[in-house]
Amino acid sequence: MTLTTMTSDQEHIRNDNVKRFDEAATDWEEKPQRVALARKVAEAIRQAIPLSGAMQVLEYGCGTGMVSRALSQDVRKIVAVDTSPRMLEVLRRKAEEEKIGNIETLVHDLTRQPLPDKDFDLAISSMTLHHIPDIEALLHQFFAALKPGGYLAVADLVTEDGTFHDDNNGVAHFGINPETVRDILIKNGGLDIGAQEIHIIEKHSENSAMRRGYPVFLAWCRKDITHDT
Numbered sequence: 434m435t436l437t438t439m440t441s442d443q444e445h446i447r448n449d450n451v452k453r454f455d456e457a458a459t460d461w462e463e464k465p466q467r468v469a470l471a472r473k474v475a476e477a478i479r480q481a482i483p484l485s486g487a488m489q490v491l492e493y494g495c496g497t498g499m500v501s502r503a504l505s506q507d508v509r510k511i512v513a514v515d516t517s518p519r520m521l522e523v524l525r526r527k528a529e530e531e532k533i534g535n536i537e538t539l540v541h542d543l544t545r546q547p548l549p550d551k552d553f554d555l556a557i558s559s560m561t562l563h564h565i566p567d568i569e570a571l572l573h574q575f576f577a578a579l580k581p582g583g584y585l586a587v588a589d590l591v592t593e594d595g596t597f598h599d600d601n602n603g604v605a606h607f608g609i610n611p612e613t614v615r616d617i618l619i620k621n622g623g624l625d626i627g628a629q630e631i632h633i634i635e636k637h638s639e640n641s642a643m644r645r646g647y648p649v650f651l652a653w654c655r656k657d658i659t660h661d662t
């Protein structure tokens with residue numbers, strides 16, 4: 434599969450996201466539920482993937498790097514990629530404060546261009562797929578960036594009814610069916626595929642005092658040594 438030309442709708446979602454996430458960057462970690470989710474995702478990745486101090490990791494749509502920072506001691510190096518320069522600025526500042534020296538940042542859009550580096554041992558992503566119109570093409574790019582035998586782990590909201598975000602501009606999917614991700618992993622020759630619910634984000638809905646729970650899944654696999662991507 435090749436990267437396709439963006440439709441004007443896709444281009445709009447992309448540009449909208451850069452602007453919104455740039456604006457949100459400074460206060461991104463002020464919401465305790467985001468911090469709690471990132472910790473859960475990092476923990477679930479530790480459980481699902483045999484991390485090692487030799488691994489070079491790609492985190493895609495890393496935001497302020499909460500997951501990368503949590504995993505930084507478990508691996509050799511992390512390349513943290515996002516389309517929002519402001520998010521990456523916050524990541525670099527926080528990594529410096531926390532004396533983390535093995536995270537590199539890169540402003541890059543994999544939906545437009547493959548990465549020059551294709552020797553990652555692990556590709557991870559958290560809460561980013563639902564902002565990407567063509568998740569099949571994106572996951573294909575994750576496989577392409579991996580070494581044969583490398584691992585992939587993606588976390589996102591399970592399909593929801595459109596009430597999770599206060600404003601759905603820049604949202605390409607109201608959550609994602611983990612089975613859809615599983616099918617894409619199979620199509621790309623993924624081995625040892627797993628998927629499980631790892632967390633529930635609790636939110637007050639706008640129109641009522643009711644709390645609602647939005648489940649989050651992690652799906653993971655290993656890239657087949659013989660599969661050509």
Ligand SMILES: C[S@@+](CC[C@H](N)C(=O)[O-])C[C@H]1O[C@@H](n2cnc3c(N)ncnc32)[C@H](O)[C@@H]1O
Nearest residue numbers: 450454494495496515516517542559560561564
């Ligand atoms: C909901 S935030 C999640 C951030 C981080 N992973 C976390 O869990 O806190 C989604 C992130 O995806 C990034 N993003 C959106 N579209 C993107 C794209 N096409 N390529 C790379 N990153 C993108 C945004 O800039 C934002 O940082």
